[in-house]
Amino acid sequence: MSLLLNWSTWLGIPENYSDHGGNVDHLIDIVHWFMFALFVGWTLFFLFCLWKFRAKNNPKASYHGVTNHVSSHMEIGVVIIEAVLLLGFAFPLWWERTDQFAEVEKTDPVKVRVIAYQFAFNYHYPGADGKFGRIDRTLVNSAGDPCIDPNDVNGHDDFISGVLKLPVDRNAILQITSTDVIHNYSIVPMRIQQDAIPGRDIPMWFKPIKKLETFAICGQLCGEGHANMKGTMEVVSQKAYSAWAEEQSKAFLEKRQEADKAKALAKK
Ligand SMILES: [Cu+2]
Known part of the structure; x- marks a missing residue:
């Protein structure tokens, strides 16, 4: 019976994977029941008017129409x-x-910056220290650049990923931004989306409750490549997430140190 009442199931909306998503589906169900009631009501009214005002019964037109209030x-x-x-x-x-x-x-959430650009997403993680490097938007030198100030120590272990990886059963706060036009960052199985606006970091949050591999997509027409604008998203165990984040952070830190060394040598 409950399946019968669920419009969200009939409409082919993918399975929900977030803590709050059930509320969204419930609202979709209620709205569709209301729409269904309106549809039936107006259809009956329409048929009633066709019958009541048929030409055979009303040979002469009324020039006054309805007179009550x-x-x-x-x-x-x-x-x-x-x-x-x-x-x-x-x-x-x-x-x-x-x-x-x-x-x-x-609640010790995972924090990630999402940088949308034509036509993909970049993810900026704060690294092992849990702190994002200072963001300076004037430093932007390519599409999707997270614009981390290289002189800020907090940013030295930050890492950039083309995939959004999150641990299951833990709150995630994503800060959404864009380096070119307005996009919309949308994860349908998480029942959440947020406009990505150049110059602004706008937070959205949710809690994944099951592991999955899915897509984050752009929900706002943003140019000729819009239809292909999607990125991979993975919800994994806390252990797998920690191991991955640690490894990425270490690799980025080492790369940075090597680049610094090379720069220092070149100066000599
Ligand atoms: Cu877009």
Whole structure:
């Protein structure tokens, strides 16, 4: 029975993999039931009008139309109901969600910067020290450049990945930005998306509850390569994630140290 009531299943929406995703699916179900009720109601009304105002029964046109005020009262009723939905439900629920951010920050979340560009995504991880290097957008020298200030020590163990890897059952905060046009960073199995706007880092957060390998896609028409703009995303065990992140951070740190050495030698 519950499957029968789930529009989100009928609509072919992929399985949910995030902690909050069930709420999104539930909303999709409710909205579709409302739409279904409206569809049936208006169809019946349409058929009733066809029958009631048929030519055979109404040989002479009425030039006055409706003279009572029922429709005006119904319009006012609709406005009141919509105001209650918006002010009584939508705004408070949105506040609840945005207020959670401070709580999520206290739960030792994984933090990743997502840099969208035509037509892919780059991921900037803070490395072993857990601190991002200073970001200086004036340093941008290629599409998708995370713009890390090379003089900031915090950035020396930061690493860049073409794949988004996250541990399961742990909150993730992604800071979304872009180096060219407006994109939209969207992970459908996580039921989350956020516009990527040049010059801004906008946070979004979620908690993956099952391991999977999927795609993050661009949800905003951004140019001729938009349709192919997708990146790999993997949710793995905490152990596998830690091992991968440690290895990446070490490799980037070594590469940086070698480059510094070569620079120092060249100076001599
Ligand atoms: Cu895009």
